[in-house]
Each structure stands twice: as structure tokens, then as C-alpha cells.
Amino acid sequence: MQIDKNTLQKYDVAGPRYTSYPTAPQWTHDVNADAYISALKAFGLNDKTLSLYIHIPFCEQLCYFCACNKVIRARDEKVGDEFLRYLFKELEMVASHLQKRKLIRQLHWGGGTPTYLSEAQIEKLFTRIQSLFDIDPKEEIAIEIDPRTVTQNKLKTLRHLGFNRISMGVQDFDEKVQDDINRIQPFEQVSQVHQWCRELGFDSVNYDLIYGLPYQTKDTFKKTVDLVIRLHPDRIALYSFAYVPWLSKPQNKFNLNAIALQDEKLDIFIQSRENLLKHGYQAIAMDHFALTTDAMAQAFNEGKLHRNFMGYTLKPADEFIGVGPSAIGFIEKTYVQNVKVLPEYYEIISQGHLPVERGKRLTQDDQLRQWVINHLMCQFQIDKQLFFDSFGYEFEDYFLEEGKHIHDCIEDGLITETSRYILVTDLGKIFIRNVCMGFDHYLRQKNGHQRFSRTI
DSSP, rough: OOOOHHHHHHHHOOOOOOOSSGGGGBTHHHHHHHHHHHHHHHHHTTTOOOOEEEEEEEESSOOOOOOOOOOEEEHHHHHHHHHHHHHHHHHHHHHHHSSSSEEEEEEEEEOOOGGGGOOOHHHHHHHHHHHHHHHEEEEEEEEEEOOOTTTTHHHHHHHHHHHOOEEEEEEOOHHHHHHHHHHOHHHHHHHHHHHHHHHTTTTTEEEEEEESSHHHHHHHHHHHOOOOOOOOEEEEEEEEEEOTTTTTTTGSSSSSSOOOOOOHHHHHHHHHHHHHHTTTEEEEEETTEEEESSSHHHHHTTTTOOEEETTOOOSSSEEEEEESSSOEETTTTTTEEEOOOOOHHHHHHHTOOOOOOEEOOOHHHHHEEEHHHHHHHHHHHEEHHHHHHHSSSSSEEETSHHHHHHHHHTTTTTTEESSEEEEOHHHHTTTTTHHHTTTTTTTOOOOOOOOOOOOO
């Protein structure tokens, strides 16, 4: 795919990744613990099912590229024990406000590094969740692992408990890149963990890769992708490096001259995309790839893919609850996020309160725009008739102000339009965040308080 440099310069701007709409900068303290409790109680009165996310913030070592909420601690059983005491209290408070046992149809442990916890602590946490909720063993039970620190016995414990999907950070196999981002992780180490996962029978093994890291080139990253293809994971998330030093101070360590320019970075992505497609992977929405036998590919092909703070997901459940520091939920049309700082998280829970920091209740306009952005991000199309059936508005009438943006996207070859559909082109899939930005009411306000990574 050849991309004109003028198009690249036009669309390489700062913009949201749209893991939510409205995006996090629009959330306020108006959504507090009381508002969350009201949403939980309302959820408890219906038969909707649950997706539960557990955020375990600990890592043994700092990766300089990472902007996730994490706490660096040397491995210590006492650290995990203390954390679990407070996490259990939050889980119990959430369950008590629901006032009934809910069915979990998707369970995901993220971080940080969830496998920082010992085998005994992992079993203890899983058992506590089982005591409060009903976990459907046939649905997705996933965990993020660090191949540098996970053991074969720990993987056996996870599989015995019922975990069926493993996600591991790989990022890049090049030694120079690994040294610069402070994540030394040889291919042989990842290969061994991958082999253990296959032997234990996990349904899906997934890799995260990042393009645009310091000292990456087309040639070096092609070697990484070739090695990944050799291991044949079920899914690959190919993320663009988010250079956000105002959020992640360690990124200030990077040599800016070593980070690929916009056109080279895009070349790295396109080359990697073509390589994966050539070797049996299907492109899934913006930045995911999956074997055609994988459930994510099937969900994408059936129009059932969803997007949230874990990236692209199958979304088998109706509502989404997050527990742990910085965890995010979306319940009864309300986003809720916990406090991020661990001591503050502990202090609030010790006082018997839910550790809510902020959130956003969706207005009707928010819901309509969320629907449009989700459909663009996940299905690469908008069905205008389905929009009318869902909300009772003609698409062209409601988005009259967005008419120029739609026209410009058509002129630039990002989308095509028929009487019923807006369809994203192959070029538009590369710039899908930019297409979505035109439907973002809050982004148009330009209030000066929003900072995002660049779209390329």
C-alpha cells in the first residue's frame, strides 16, 4: 500500500485511541462512589451478565516505554498479600451492592504483571472471585503474563484454575531495542513459554508487539515479525508506540533521534501488516491480527467485535466492571475509574468506601456518538438503517455538522458512502482514529486540556 506523504502529514496528528467515548479527559469527579453504588444496584436488579477486569499493578522491573499504571516492586510475598487484602474488600463491596450473584462471561487479569503474584496468591484470588460471582468456564478467562518471570508451574496453576487465554508482552526481539527500553527478553525465552502454553492446552496464546520504539527500523522489526510468525500465536496486537512523556516520565530517557519519523514508522506498520497477512493472519480492525480459526477473527467477521480498555474484545457480557487501582468499568451507561495511586487506594478502602476517582454518565448524544465510533473502530462501517433502528434518527440529519468531515474523508480516500452505508477503505483503516475524530463532539471544543499520542 502506497500512501502519499501529503496524506500522511495531514493525518499524523494527536488523537484519541477510542478505547472509550467520551474519552477519559472528559470524565469528572461528578461520578463518585455514590453514583457508582447506584449503578451497581441498578445492574443488580436485572439479568445482564458481567465482564470483570482485575488490575494488579506490580512489576518487578520498569519498562521505559510503558505508560500503564504500575508499581515497581521486587518480588515479595508480603507485597502481594497486602494488596489482596484490600482487593478482596473492594470485590466484596462491589458484590454486596449488586445484592445478587452475577454471571461472569469474561474475566481478565491485567496490570502491571498479574503473574507477579505467587501461585498460592493466584489461587486465593481466583477462589475469592468464585465465592462472589459465577464464572462461566466456557467463556474467556484471560491473563497477561511476563515471559521473563512466569514459570512452568505457574502456568500449570493458571490452566488448572480455568484460564484459557494467555497474553504476553513481546514488543521487539532486537537486542538494541530491548536494551534501550529496559526489557531484555530473548527469543528463546519467549519460545519456551509459548511451548509450555501449547503443551498445557490454552485455547489462545496472544502476543503484544510495539512498532515505533527507539532504534527500530524496517529491517530489524521484520526480523521480529518473522520470529513471531515462526511461533504462530493465535492473536497479535501490533500497537503504535505512544510517546507520552507527560504521562510516563521514563520515556524522557529516550533519544528522540532514534525514534522513527512518521513515514518510516508507517512503513514499519505496513510491512508488518503485509507480512502477517501473507502468513495466514487476518487483519482485525485497527491494530489486531488473528488466525482465521481464532474466536476474535470469527467475532470480527460476524460483526460482534467490541473495543474497551483492554483493546479489542469479544464482549460476551453486557456490562463491564473493573477492580484494583486505576481500573475502569462501564456499567449502566456510566464510566467509572478507581484512584490510581496505591496508598490512596488502600486508604479509601480501609475506610470502607469504594475507591472511585472519576467517571462519566453518558448523555443521549454521547450514546449515539459512542455507537458510531465503536462501529467505525470495530466493523469499519456505519449502517445508517441500523443507526435509525437503534436511535430513531436519520444519520444524515443528526450528523449534519459532520457533513464536511465525511466529504473530506471521501475526497482523501478514507471512506466511501452509499445511501445506506459508510464504508472504510483499506487506507481509511490505517487512519481510522482520524475518521472517528470527526464524530467526537468534545474534541471539537478544543479546550486546551486534552493531550493524546499521535495517530501514526
